[in-house]
Amino acid sequence: MQRRAFLSAILIGTATALLLPLRAIAAAWNKAAFAAIKLEEAERNLAIDGEILSKDIEIIAPDKAENGAIVQLAVTCRIANTEAIAVFVEKNPTALIGNFMFSNGAMPQIVTRIKMAETSDIKIIVKAGEQYFTASKNVVVLENGCG
Amino acid sequence: MEANMKMRAKLKSEITEVKVIISHPMETGRKKDDFGQLIPAHFIQLVTATLNDKPVLEMQWGTGISKNPYLTFYLKDAKVGDKIAVTWHDNLGKTGSSDILVAT
Numbered sequence: 001m002q003r004r005a006f007l008s009a010i011l012i013g014t015a016t017a018l019l020l021p022l023r024a025i026a027a028a029w030n031k032a033a034f035a036a037i038k039l040e041e042a043e044r045n046l047a048i049d050g051e052i053l054s055k056d057i058e059i060i061a062p063d064k065a066e067n068g069a070i071v072q073l074a075v076t077c078r079i080a081n082t083e084a085i086a087v088f089v090e091k092n093p094t095a096l097i098g099n100f101m102f103s104n105g106a107m108p109q110i111v112t113r114i115k116m117a118e119t120s121d122i123k124i125i126v127k128a129g130e131q132y133f134t135a136s137k138n139v140v141v142l143e144n145g146c147g
Numbered sequence: 148m149e150a151n152m153k154m155r156a157k158l159k160s161e162i163t164e165v166k167v168i169i170s171h172p173m174e175t176g177r178k179k180d181d182f183g184q185l186i187p188a189h190f191i192q193l194v195t196a197t198l199n200d201k202p203v204l205e206m207q208w209g210t211g212i213s214k215n216p217y218l219t220f221y222l223k224d225a226k227v228g229d230k231i232a233v234t235w236h237d238n239l240g241k242t243g244s245s246d247i248l249v250a251t
Binding site for chain 1: 162192210211213217218225
């Protein structure tokens with residue numbers, strides 16, 4: 001059951017998101033995980049445990065970001081049966097940035113732009129079947145992007 | 148709400164690359180305005196992408212996604228003319244959606 005919690009909120013959200021009012025959407029969004037200040041706490045609220053370091057997660061982000069308000073991040077995962085990619089910034093005011101879940105031929109690969117408050121690791125955690133995998137990349141931030 | 152979004156879907160060598168930009172403030176709730184008042188949090192929480200009405204990507208976002216969110220994703224099974232739609236919901240109950248047909 002624990003592992004299911006990582007995804008169940010999103011699943012419920014999808015089935016209903018198109019029609020339901022705000023209250024239902026708020027229920028589907030994982031508030032506890034997004035409100036968590038510490039990375040470990042956010043992970044716990046996504047029921048992540050025992051993540052294994054993997055070289056099959058490729059993270060492309062700048063070594064140095066001039067402006068932490070916009071840090072471009074590309075994640076490509078080469079692990080079979082990848083279901084979801086979660087993005088964390090360890091030293092942000094709240095660590096969890098987003099959780100991306102793939103199905104029906106979507107490739108486990110995304111490009112997006114994130115905020116970084118200070119120099120920190122970007123930590124990626126991938127869910128594949130019953131296992132979790134992880135990789136990190138450090139980004140030096142010259143100007144706070146979370147003000 | 149379509150004016151708030153831009154989408155592009157391009158099929159190249161069997162993979163469709165979909166790019167999305169959504170106009171949205173993505174306020175964290177920690178920033179102050181010129182009068183020292185906190186600007187309330189206003190950010191997208193849920194985003195769903197579909198291919199011909201079947202979900203392909205479901206996302207939960209927090210305040211750490213940059214203002215005017217940008218996203219690229221990739222689909223294996225899309226063909227020219229297929230419909231890709233993206234819908235978002237924010238913490239204030241606002242919502243937006245847009246769709247586009249796959250092109251080469």
